[in-house]
Every structure is written in C-alpha cells, then in structure tokens.
Amino acid sequence: MRWLIPRLASFQGTHPDIALHLSVGGGPVAFRRDRIDLAIRRLDFALPEASHVQRLFPEKVGPVMSPQLAPAFASGEYIALGSKTRPDAWSQWLAxxxxxxxxxxxxxYDHHFLIVEAASAGLGVALSPLVLATDDIERERLVAPAGFDPDGSHYGLIWMGEAELSGKSHALARWLEAQCRLSFE
Structure with missing residues (x-):
C-alpha cells in the first residue's frame, strides 16, 4: 500500500469509471467469498490450481535508515528493526x-510498513523490502547504504477465471505493469 496508493491518482485520472476497493492482506485470497477480482501478493505461498499469475517485480530487501543513522550502521552501533512476518530476515541477510x-x-514490529516508519523516525535500521522504501529513499527521508538484494521471491497479480484478463481488470493490470517497470527496472 505504501507504494501503490501514491500512484493510484494517475490510474484514476485515466480511468475514472473504474472504482477500486482496496484491502490489505497476505497469503491466500478468498476471491469468491470476499468478491475480489485481482490481488497483489508476494508469491511465497501455494496458489490454487485454477488461479492465474502475472509476475510484477522481484522482491528485493535491504537495510534502510534515516540519514543520521548511517554512521551508527557502519560502526555496528544500531538497533535492527525486523518484521514479525519474516522473523529470520535479519539473520539471513547478515549471513x-x-x-x-x-x-x-x-x-x-508486526508489519514491514511499521519498521519503515520507525526507521524514518530514527528508531533504528529496518530490513525493508525495496517496494516499501523506494519513495522515502527518493525523497531522501531514508538511505540504503548497502543497497537491496533479491530474496528469490516475486510479487504478482493473481486472479481466478479466464486465463486472459479483459475489460477493467485488463486496464488495471497493464497500468500496474507500467508502474512496476518505472519503479523497479
């Protein structure tokens, strides 16, 4: 959501007839029960056989911090901020x-978006996905002195039903592809 929402005005400006309803979640999606047409997820869970996936971008992670904490990171005098959703991420990255x-x-912290905000506030160094930190790095609110490395997973657009998207779903998928190319290539 930290990456998607700031970009949605451009989509809505081009497609004012498409009403988007956003929901945050991770893992499997209950498409029918929750009346979901498309889902964006990190592709690190089993998908139903009837689902279709369009890869959007690879996950890349790295330490981010306020510019003032860069010397502390270099000297080892820093508090690392991790997400409970990926408790081994720091040990894997450090290895x-x-x-x-x-x-x-x-x-x-409970979620990655919380550790990115905490890092921006100077509370420590967050091991963050690039997708969550890219805008703050561009605005120089955060720095990433060690860069970002692929972790082997990808984000993707998931849907059920026909293999080829059409109509409003197709328009949103094409727009997402273009935004991902602009941000992550």
Missing amino acids: VHPSVRRPTEIRF
Missing part, C-alpha cells in the same frame, strides 16, 4: 553480508 557489522539488538 549473506558478513562484512556488515551486527546490530546491538533486533526489535520486531
């Missing part, structure tokens, strides 16, 4: 980056 100094402590 791949042995030259990075270890944090003094790791604190966990």
Whole structure:
C-alpha cells in the first residue's frame, strides 16, 4: 500500500469509471467469498490450481535508515528493526553480508510498513523490502547504504477465471505493469 496508493491518482485520472476497493492482506485470497477480482501478493505461498499469475517485480530487501543513522550502521552501533512476518530476515541477510557489522539488538514490529516508519523516525535500521522504501529513499527521508538484494521471491497479480484478463481488470493490470517497470527496472 505504501507504494501503490501514491500512484493510484494517475490510474484514476485515466480511468475514472473504474472504482477500486482496496484491502490489505497476505497469503491466500478468498476471491469468491470476499468478491475480489485481482490481488497483489508476494508469491511465497501455494496458489490454487485454477488461479492465474502475472509476475510484477522481484522482491528485493535491504537495510534502510534515516540519514543520521548511517554512521551508527557502519560502526555496528544500531538497533535492527525486523518484521514479525519474516522473523529470520535479519539473520539471513547478515549471513549473506558478513562484512556488515551486527546490530546491538533486533526489535520486531508486526508489519514491514511499521519498521519503515520507525526507521524514518530514527528508531533504528529496518530490513525493508525495496517496494516499501523506494519513495522515502527518493525523497531522501531514508538511505540504503548497502543497497537491496533479491530474496528469490516475486510479487504478482493473481486472479481466478479466464486465463486472459479483459475489460477493467485488463486496464488495471497493464497500468500496474507500467508502474512496476518505472519503479523497479
């Protein structure tokens, strides 16, 4: 939502006849029960056989922090902020980056968007998906001195029914593809 909502005005301006109703969630989607046409999800769970997926962009993660915390990150005098939804993310990232100094402590928040906000407020260094931090990095509210690495997963657009999207769903899918290319390529 941190990435999508700021961009939705351009879609609504081009397609004022398409009413979007947004819901936040993770994992499997109850398309029929919840009357959902399209879902954007990190593709790290089993999908029903009847579903269709269009990959949007690879997940990339990296440490982000307020610019003032960059020296503390370099010296190892920082608190790491992690998400309870991916409790092993810091240990996995640090294992791949042995030259990075270890944090003094790791604190966990319920969701990634909370750790990004906490990092912006100077409360620590968040191990964040690029998609959540990209706008704050562009505005120089956050820095990412170690960059971002692919974690092997992808985000995708998921739907049930016909293999080819049509009408309003097709319009939204094409717009999403274009936005992802602009942001992540």
